[in-house]
Amino acid sequence: MSDYSEGKGLRIPRLRTDALEPGDYADSTCFPAGWLAETNAGWRLKRPVIDAETCAGCLQCYLYCPDGAIRKTHTDDVAVFVDVDFCKGCGICKTVCAFGSISMVDEGEAKKTDAARAAARGEGERA
């Protein structure tokens, strides 16, 4: 989960956890956008991490990401962030980054960092 969705009006797809009855969806092939049937990140071994200090905001990673997993933040501090629910860890973003601003870090290590950050916010159980 990224920090950039909150309060920004961004529509970041989220895993839908409440149960659906066929009557909730089968009346057309039209459903409110922004829900994932399942996340798509389980096979990622490396995770791209963007260095906000050196990122120039050129959007090359955003354009090249084959899964559309790099999104604009619409904020001033950094141009883009990685939607880790979608990212498969292929590393194309790191390859195309002309500024060396993306590093691929070990997913296990990154998860520990996530957990520590969540704990600091009091969300330890859910992380």
Add this chain to the structure above:
Amino acid sequence: MSEKKFLSGDEAFAEGVRLARPQVISAYPITPQTVVVERLSEMVERGDLDADYLHVESEHSALSAAIGAAAAGARAFTATSSQGLLYMAECLTYAAGGRFPIVMMNANRSTCLPWNIYGDQRDSLSLLDHGWIQVYAENAQEALDLALMAYRLGEDARVRTPVMVCLDGFALTHTYETVDVPSPAEADAFLPPYETSNRFDFEHPVSIGYTAGPAYNRYYKQREHLDMLAAAQVVDEVEGEFARTIGRAYPGVVDAWHCEDAEEIVVTLGSIAGEVRDVASRLRAAGRKVGVLRIRYLRPLPGPEIVAAVSGARAVAVLEKDVSFGAEGTVFTNVNSALHRAGCPVPTRNFIGGLGGDDITEGQVMQIFDALHQVAGSDAARVPDVTFLNIADQGGER
């Protein structure tokens, strides 16, 4: 105030579409549908109809564009015929499965080979299973009125299904007759603007036209089926509202003529029904108890209505302009299924005529009634299950 005009079926249908105020029309011309789209493009050009008219490069694109328009929440219209309809076939299921209530006029025309531009019903009848409501007009007035009623029916929240209105090629599309054209105010009173949540735009982002795998697919297909079945009831409501606002009454999914006491009944569909009734009324005048059942809506299949109309008869013929090669006429199969499900034992026979525009004469219709008389009597075995009209040699035993 409505206006009396002398119009062909194609022209009358175009008037009906104009009154329905579609926002997008996408079409590719094909005989005998061409006049409809010519008239509509002229209406758009003159400003009589505020619509985007897309002259696309093929029928496949025509329906694809209509689907896109419907997915954006627009009321959409297209029209085609014969090979054009077959070329659209892939898109038919997209429109039906996506629950986009597009209205299409199909000018019923033969399918090749041999190449033939004349009327029969093999084109639409071969595509009964693609999720479209199918209704067959008898005359130009009904064609015009169906253009309006099709939108009201298809867009009903309980139905949300595309509607194919079929007009017999030439016999209906190119024949001129007197038609009462409602005023725009009358049409507007009957048909409100299209409103739906089944649409996308920047303010209401949705996922539309998506995948549904084995775990979910059956629910969609069952809903399509049940909603189409429910459309039969909605037809009655729509026609009631049409009679109230426009002042013309229609009889529901079937049109039964003197079936209540008839011993021999011809079941048919489309513009030939008028001629069959003409012959039947002469036979009635001569004391024969005959009836005519015109199927108006073939999807949803009006099973209970067919059974109710013919269950008292001693013999039933199905007269249709198509054949499912290696089986029998498609309408015959459908009628037999309805009768079998209801446990109705009336003997039935199939008469296939009018193929490739061949004229079905009053004499042939008389022969059908005479054959039914044999079936009802002691000579049933002498009348084959399937008879091709106007051919001396009926082929082998099987």
Add this chain to the structure above:
Amino acid sequence: MIEVIWHGRGGQGAFTAARLLGAAWCAEDGRYALAFPSFGPERRGAPMRAFTKLSTAPVGDRSASARGNVVVYLDETLFAPGFEAELASGGTVLVNSERAFDDARVHVIDANGISQAVLGRAIPNTALLAALLPLVPGLSRESLVAAVRSNMPARLQDKNIAVIDTVLAAREGEAL
């Protein structure tokens, strides 16, 4: 039912005449008509037929008429021996011709001459339509004119009404 069979060549306006006749007949409530051409590809100058069926009840039979109560020939070269096969008993024939035929069933009118004089072109259809007036009971000049007004392009209406009036005036002269 009155059935009218029209013989013409592509471009002579046979089908337009068939349509105008149907529209004129239906000017009164309780009347029904079908008008249609012989279906299929069209070519200028090729022989073609058109049909008008007039009735006081809805017309169910959309088939081409086998026999006409009136058979109209817009082109004299199409009027040939054996025409009786297409004529209902008691029926009449109307031919666009300058000459007379020794047959009481055959009426003639020089529709080419009249249309050439009035329209400046030999488009004989409305002249023949006007000549049908005494042959089809229940038609009036007013209904023909109304049919022209509501079914022909605006630029052609006045001239074709002039054709109709020229024919009717000439017929009145003959009757006197």
